[in-house]
Amino acid sequence: MTSFQDLPWSRTEKTIARRAFDKAYRKECEAIVQKAKAMVANVKVPRDLWRVQEYLHKQREMLDEKYDFRYSVLLLVFARLLSEGWIDEYDTIRQST
Secondary structure (H helix, E strand, C coil): CCHHHHCCCCCCHHHHHHHHHHHHHHHHHHHHHHHHHHHHCCCCCCHHHHHHHHHHHHHHHHHHHCCCCCCCHHHHHHHHHHCCCCCCCCHHHHHHH
8 A cells, every 4th residue: 555655746746846835935935024024123122133033043943844845745745835825725726737
């Protein structure tokens, strides 16, 4: 019995997966940038500045953990991105046309 982790990916599937993955990553990074800009705009005291740094550090760790493009885990990554709203079920359809 083959697990989903061992499923082969066609060249087309790999191309579509990469595009959807990159789109989600860019979209999430842009959301982080927007929040960081808002946080920086509200810096009043040094402690506020360090909160921005802490936020960015935590986001970087989360992104590094979440965005794993190994085919053995990619279906789980896409399931998470879908559930969090960074991609939708039509991203792969739109990417392929």
